[in-house]
Amino acid sequence: MAVILIVEDDAFIRVIAEMMIEDWGYETLSASDVDEAMTLLRSSQKIDGLFTDIYLKAAVLGGCELAQQAIKLRPLLRVLYTTGNFVNDKMKSLFVEGTECLVKPYTQNQLKVSVEHMLAA
């Protein structure tokens, strides 16, 4: 079963996302910032998809930078972004090619559709 790394600085939102994603039979790993996520990405841990918030603690575009670094380490990694901000062109230009962004607040159905879409990409 696919393993999804969830990167979200808000603990409650992260736990709920883990709960939703695990309900559909996926395995989850989680991190609250770029450094924690990179530690996991550098390890030998199997990770199929990265579901990351964009605004991570003080890093306004932390999720974008994380995905760029992650894809260099693991070129086959799938990426899905989420944000509470308006997705402007500057943000889009930093997205890994062919990826999508799920805007908050998202429901479990929206997250399910987006995760399936990410893994199928």
Place this chain on the structure above:
Amino acid sequence: MSDTAMAKKAASDIAASEIVETVPSALIVLDRNLNITSANRAFYQTFRTSAEETEGCHIYALGNRQWDIPALRTLLESVIPHRASVEGFEVEHVFPTIGRRTMLVNARKIFRPGDHDGSILLAIEDVSEERAARADSKRAWQLTQSIVDTIRDPLVVLEHDMTIVTASRAFLTMFGITEAETRGRRVAELGQHQWDVPALRHLMEKVLPENKPIESFEIEDDFPGLGRRVFNLNARKISQPGNHTHRMLLVFEDITDRKQRERDAQKLTNEISHRIKNNLQIVVGLIAYEAKWTAAPCVQGYTAMQARIAAIAQLYDLISQSSRGGTILVDAYLKEIARNMSASLLGNSSGIRIEVEAEALDIDPDRAVPFGLLVNELATNAVKHAFPQGQGRVVLRVARVDDAMELTVADDGVGIQEKDPAKIPETRGSDYVAIFVRQLGGTVVATPQEGTGTIIKIRLPLILASPNDVDRVAA
């Protein structure tokens, strides 16, 4: 002198006198004692005198001594004796008969054979009007310059070839340059070539030939001594009455502070929007958590609640991106609601489509929330009840009808068994519809149901004029 020579001389004298009479400059000839021996017609006309009053008269005594002018005395008594000719000697004098006059006097000593004393030919040109015009022009220019200098925004006036004619004091002070450094140079050459922007050059080239002003061309750059600045450039053609040459007025408005305030406000809006949506995400997460442990029949209610929250959340993005003074385009809002509902209620594999057909109408944020919730409610009900086979189409339509905005939610589903069309919205599910319609000051339009499906129409007060009307008012 032979007869032939005398005849030639006579012919030459006639020709000379004819020429003298037709020359537009006033001419007089003086003998060595400064007595007037002759004058031409132009002299008599200009100075309103006659041959009788003039010939034989001493120049200073002429016309009640009005020619006894110190400057003329200097010319005749001090300059002429030492030089063969003098050109462009300017004499300004108030004549009792013709008022203040400025004259350019050319003087030449002439000698005829046998006349060792010689005569003096004075050609007097009245340049009073030209000088007055020049003085007026100078005064007008000084006035313009003083106005230009009092304008706080830096500005320059450009020639047809884009070179600077003049720069205001504010321009010189702001960019730390002297007038001499600007005159005759192109704007693109100034400073560190900050204004050398192809798009600006392209626009500037159209100002004069096409009379096409430049409105608010924004340039942001680092300027020596000023730091990072944002300027708004405005340019237009300026013409002087009676003058066919045109120039360009280029004004530099420093909008750095305003821009910073806008950016701060945008940042704050984004920050607030980000926090609100994160908090709403927590609420949606709590509902998801509750739904997880709830019996299946209740899950639908939780899902509907999540869609309502999403309808409110989408407003924040639209408000923060709105450039229409905080109002929201109904079209964009409906599309967001439709997109969100499709994803949250239907999923990828659903056979039900939600479509939007909306005119360009605005709605203010205060009413946008109940409006969005109303649309959400009606569309959710349609999705829930109209398609037992899981196939169909829901259309969200907004149109201006007279002075009202008409919202239509139509589906091609199984329809409703209700005889009174006005009661259809209530039949279709929740009390929320009635509450939101009342909140918006609207009414349900009784719509006879034809064919299959259900059509619900709600007439709402036109909250704001359409964008076209707004533009017309602004114009």
